[in-house]
Amino acid sequence: MKPDKSMSDKDTTKTTPNDEPLIAGHNYDGIEEYDNPMPGWWVWLFVASIVWTPIYILGVHQFGFINSYEDDLADKQAELAEWRTAYEDANPSLDVSDESIAAYVGVAEHVEAGSALFTKNCAMCHGPAAEGLIGPNLTDEYWIHGPANSNLFGVITNGVLEKGMTPWGSILSVEERSQLVAFIRSVAGSNPPGGKAPEGEIATITADAG
Amino acid sequence: MEKTSSPPIGASSNPTMLTVRFDDQVVRYFVIATVIWGFVGMLVGALIALQMPFWQANLGQYLTFGRLRPLHTNAVIFAFAGNAIFAAIYYSTQRLTKTRMYSDVMSRIHFWGWQSIIVSAAITLPLGITTSKEYAELEWPIDILIAVIWVIFAINFFMTLKIRREKHMYVALWFYIATIVTVAVLHIGNSLAIPVGLFKSYPIFAGVQDAFVQWWYGHNAVAFFLTTPFLGLMYYFLPKAAERPVFSYRLSIVHFWSLVFLYIWAGPHHLQYTSVPEWAVTLGMVFSVMLWMPSWGGMINGPFTLRGAWHKLRDSVVLKMYVIGITFYGMSTFEGPLLSVKTVNALSHYTDWTIGHVHAGALGWNGFMTFGMIYWLLPKLWKTDLWSNKLANAHFWIGTIGMLLYVMAMYSAGVTQGLMWRAFDGAGSLIYPDFMETVVQIVPMYWVRLVGGSLYLVGMMMLGLNMIMTIRNAKDKPTDAAISVPA
Numbered sequence A: 001m002k003p004d005k006s007m008s009d010k011d012t013t014k015t016t017p018n019d020e021p022l023i024a025g026h027n028y029d030g031i032e033e034y035d036n037p038m039p040g041w042w043v044w045l046f047v048a049s050i051v052w053t054p055i056y057i058l059g060v061h062q063f064g065f066i067n068s069y070e071d072d073l074a075d076k077q078a079e080l081a082e083w084r085t086a087y088e089d090a091n092p093s094l095d096v097s098d099e100s101i102a103a104y105v106g107v108a109e110h111v112e113a114g115s116a117l118f119t120k121n122c123a124m125c126h127g128p129a130a131e132g133l134i135g136p137n138l139t140d141e142y143w144i145h146g147p148a149n150s151n152l153f154g155v156i157t158n159g160v161l162e163k164g165m166t167p168w169g170s171i172l173s174v175e176e177r178s179q180l181v182a183f184i185r186s187v188a189g190s191n192p193p194g195g196k197a198p199e200g201e202i203a204t205i206t207a208d209a210g
Numbered sequence B: 001m002e003k004t005s006s007p008p009i010g011a012s013s014n015p016t017m018l019t020v021r022f023d024d025q026v027v028r029y030f031v032i033a034t035v036i037w038g039f040v041g042m043l044v045g046a047l048i049a050l051q052m053p054f055w056q057a058n059l060g061q062y063l064t065f066g067r068l069r070p071l072h073t074n075a076v077i078f079a080f081a082g083n084a085i086f087a088a089i090y091y092s093t094q095r096l097t098k099t100r101m102y103s104d105v106m107s108r109i110h111f112w113g114w115q116s117i118i119v120s121a122a123i124t125l126p127l128g129i130t131t132s133k134e135y136a137e138l139e140w141p142i143d144i145l146i147a148v149i150w151v152i153f154a155i156n157f158f159m160t161l162k163i164r165r166e167k168h169m170y171v172a173l174w175f176y177i178a179t180i181v182t183v184a185v186l187h188i189g190n191s192l193a194i195p196v197g198l199f200k201s202y203p204i205f206a207g208v209q210d211a212f213v214q215w216w217y218g219h220n221a222v223a224f225f226l227t228t229p230f231l232g233l234m235y236y237f238l239p240k241a242a243e244r245p246v247f248s249y250r251l252s253i254v255h256f257w258s259l260v261f262l263y264i265w266a267g268p269h270h271l272q273y274t275s276v277p278e279w280a281v282t283l284g285m286v287f288s289v290m291l292w293m294p295s296w297g298g299m300i301n302g303p304f305t306l307r308g309a310w311h312k313l314r315d316s317v318v319l320k321m322y323v324i325g326i327t328f329y330g331m332s333t334f335e336g337p338l339l340s341v342k343t344v345n346a347l348s349h350y351t352d353w354t355i356g357h358v359h360a361g362a363l364g365w366n367g368f369m370t371f372g373m374i375y376w377l378l379p380k381l382w383k384t385d386l387w388s389n390k391l392a393n394a395h396f397w398i399g400t401i402g403m404l405l406y407v408m409a410m411y412s413a414g415v416t417q418g419l420m421w422r423a424f425d426g427a428g429s430l431i432y433p434d435f436m437e438t439v440v441q442i443v444p445m446y447w448v449r450l451v452g453g454s455l456y457l458v459g460m461m462m463l464g465l466n467m468i469m470t471i472r473n474a475k476d477k478p479t480d481a482a483i484s485v486p487a
Helices: A009-014 A040-061 A069-090 A098-102 A108-121 A149-158 A174-186 B025-051 B065-097 B104-124 B140-162 B171-191 B207-225 B228-242 B249-263 B267-271 B278-290 B292-305 B310-314 B317-340 B342-348 B352-382 B389-421 B435-473
Strands: A022-028 A031-034 B017-021 B193-197 B200-203 B482-486
Touching (some): A031 B228, A031 B249, A108 A174, B025 B065, B025 B104, B025 B435, B065 B104, B065 B140, B065 B207, B104 B140, B140 B171, B207 B228, B207 B249, B228 B317, B249 B292, B267 B278, B278 B292, B278 B317, B292 B317, B310 B317, B317 B352, B317 B389, B342 B389, B352 B435
Antiparallel strands (some): B017 B482
């Protein structure tokens, strides 16, 4: 059957590469269509993506040779733990104790740094003057998780998830957390206005011993 | 030989011939609405782009970023792109079926109904009346109106197909059919809600199910509102403007069916690394990857149609617009599958990379295909020359430069954010634990985005001016085109 070439005769015959056949009878408002095959690379990439699909699904969800979310997360957590261990091994001065923290307490520069950290990270829950808000009052003599420097450091580091306290261990450095303890010691007994009622057990603390 | 499906057009004194006059007036309406809403939508876009680096531009509660952002997305998607595809559908369907639209009244109801939906959106969204579902923010009374208007449009369209005088349905019509059917299903499915007042409702789905339905809708709004109708537009207007046959009929069939089959599954890739079960996200990802070639089927059938006609690009701003539009379509449909891959998504999710991706699609593909169509239609609809080809060319360049600036800024901002969020130091601590640090870092990119977006907006205004002047130059009330068909 002779193709209908009402649209633009000379263009189709002269400038078309090779002599591609038009599809007979296909002429829609002057638009005609070639009977060209689909490009080979297109077909094969499409086929490849279809073949890959069951391999990927089974790899993640059945045979486990491709990582799932949980696998990826565990791998990364393990990697980070390794980094942390290696870093701590290489920096023995990071060993934290009541004494190591006591070296920060009362030192103006550290208290100031701690104050800035407190304003930025802690004040939204503990109040701008540590008077307590969602979190407990840090200026009184009552402590929920123990009064020692290392108790405070531990709470800052690991958080108290059931009470909504954030763990800061992976966010603030050992030095920064020690500075925070130094700041908290500096506001002991400051009795700011609007202080939250005491929580926990009473323990008298001194500035240097903790 | 017996004549069956494709009788020759016109040029006959045969008394059994009948003159069919098309309804081009409704196309003119839709074209004008496209330009007006395009300007409004992009103007709001420029304002919210300013609000990001310059918070003082948040003017009172009604004009804050949170209220205006959905107004911007609704305006450019449903008002700008929406009116554009209706113009394309009404213009090309009548010609491809050799018949006037089934009902002029339904066409008018569709036009005015759609504009009233847009106006309702423009009023309710700044007032904070919203379902909070992305691209489906409008509350239930407006949702019902959308469903009614869409069904009227569908009846009008399918009745036109029923009374068509061309036996075969050209590929553009298949894409329109897919659009009309699927958008109805998506819109109604995702809008199922229980009203608790005139302006408030709650979805019938809860939690993860709601998220699923929402992104089944959201992703397929991209597919069936911003992709399939524009492919239909391309299949009609590109060969018309290039005066070349379509490269491959077979490719058009295969990529059409594979596209519509695969797209509908890809939605869960929007919910990677959330509480959606991983198997569902895996499905979303593999279907997105399989979708790559079906998308590129359209991307190659367009430019390959231009073989032997590339010299026409020198003089035709219409073809230049199409080439840039299809190029951006190819880029964003490669990027889409890429972003759906879990390891890539781990970097890109929640960053401005996503914003860059959608704007490559919206500004490049939807915008430029629309502009090309309008520059081609203006002289035909108003029976006069385009007022200024020079201005149209300037629009092409300023639009291209604008969107390149826009997407480059968002790509670099997105990758910067993604890398900063997950940067750890040697001690295993986050290097940027403070979110603000990562925001401050990308503020310069927000300014570049504003410049790019503003250039694109200026291009839109050039189109507006060109349209107004072309219409003013049209001598009389334009007559609608007509053809002769056997009675």
